[in-house]
Amino acid sequence: MTAKLTFAVPKGRILEEALPLMARAGIVPDAGFHDKKNRSLSFDCEDGQTRVIRVRAFDVATFVAHGAAQAGIVGSDVIEEFDYPDLYAPVDLDIGHCRLSIAEPKDAAENEDKASHLRVATKYPNLTRRWFEARGIQAECVKLNGAMELAPSLGLATRIVDLVSTGTTLRENGLVETAKLLPVSARLIVNRAALKTDPERLGNLIEQFRALAAEAKAA
Numbered sequence: 738m739t740a741k742l743t744f745a746v747p748k749g750r751i752l753e754e755a756l757p758l759m760a761r762a763g764i765v766p767d768a769g770f771h772d773k774k775n776r777s778l779s780f781d782c783e784d785g786q787t788r789v790i791r792v793r794a795f796d797v798a799t800f801v802a803h804g805a806a807q808a809g810i811v812g813s814d815v816i817e818e819f820d821y822p823d824l825y826a827p828v829d830l831d832i833g834h835c836r837l838s839i840a841e842p843k844d845a846a847e848n849e850d851k852a853s854h855l856r857v858a859t860k861y862p863n864l865t866r867r868w869f870e871a872r873g874i875q876a877e878c879v880k881l882n883g884a885m886e887l888a889p890s891l892g893l894a895t896r897i898v899d900l901v902s903t904g905t906t907l908r909e910n911g912l913v914e915t916a917k918l919l920p921v922s923a924r925l926i927v928n929r930a931a932l933k934t935d936p937e938r939l940g941n942l943i944e945q946f947r948a949l950a951a952e953a954k955a956a
């Protein structure tokens with residue numbers, strides 16, 4: 738018997754949009770997955786050949802890149818931040834849309850614009866450093882895992898780099914978006930080595946998600 742395929746999904750916002758797509762690709766975790774009291778992190782699927790693990794968004798990429806999970810769904814923000822060579826992201830699922838942006842207080846001092854060194858609060862230090870470096874600016878990143886919007890008013894940083902969708906969080910915290918680093922959407926990801934050793938199963942999975950994404954686009 739072949740080993741179960743482990744499919745990793747983020748536990749938060751992408752999940753709601755991802756579950757119907759997964760179901761159409763035959764990945765349906767058992768009822769425990771939807772039971773809020775269930776503390777299990779791994780769920781067998783109806784097909785008996787797949788298990789779904791529910792982890793934090795950044796950890797989806799880590800599990801798949803190391804081959805602990807063979808495939809999964811994660812935002813392109815996470816893929817670009819890690820840039821794992823063993824991660825293959827063949828299908829844009831056209832869900833989980835947002836953008837990674839720079840923001841600053843709406844009354845920021847003008848001379849900040851000409852600074853060659855900035856302090857930036859972010860969950861994405863690699864993408865942030867790269868973006869500023871390309872513009873000749875050295876970004877000193879303060880890594881936060883949430884509530885980035887507090888950093889400028891409390892003097893932790895002068896800018897933030899964070900995900901923006903409606904813009905409400907920025908507005909309600911007195912910040913304005915000054916540049917867009919990256920448009921973001923969720924992707925199917927696959928471990929490259931697993932694709933080589935199990936080309937039939939993972940190849941089929943890619944084709945199924947590819948067809949679903951194309952269908953959604955055409956609709």
Ligand SMILES: Nc1ncnc2c1ncn2[C@@H]1O[C@H](COP(=O)(O)OP(=O)(O)OP(=O)(O)O)[C@@H](O)[C@H]1O
Nearest residue numbers: 747748749750751793794812833834835900901902
């Ligand atoms: N408005 C938004 N804010 C944050 N993430 C968004 C937004 N819209 C879409 N996304 C996508 O959702 C992903 C976050 O997923 P999720 O909420 O599952 O993370 P998480 O694992 O709960 O995060 P955390 O590490 O904060 O617990 C982002 O990486 C991004 O790709």
Ligand SMILES: O=P(O)(O)OC[C@H]1O[C@H](OP(=O)(O)OP(=O)(O)O)[C@H](O)[C@@H]1O
Nearest residue numbers: 883884899900901902903904905906907
């Ligand atoms: O533009 P908006 O529609 O307001 O969405 C953007 C906000 O959503 C995300 O935070 P999330 O709610 O995931 O909480 P977090 O700060 O814990 O990451 C993100 O980090 C922003 O704070």
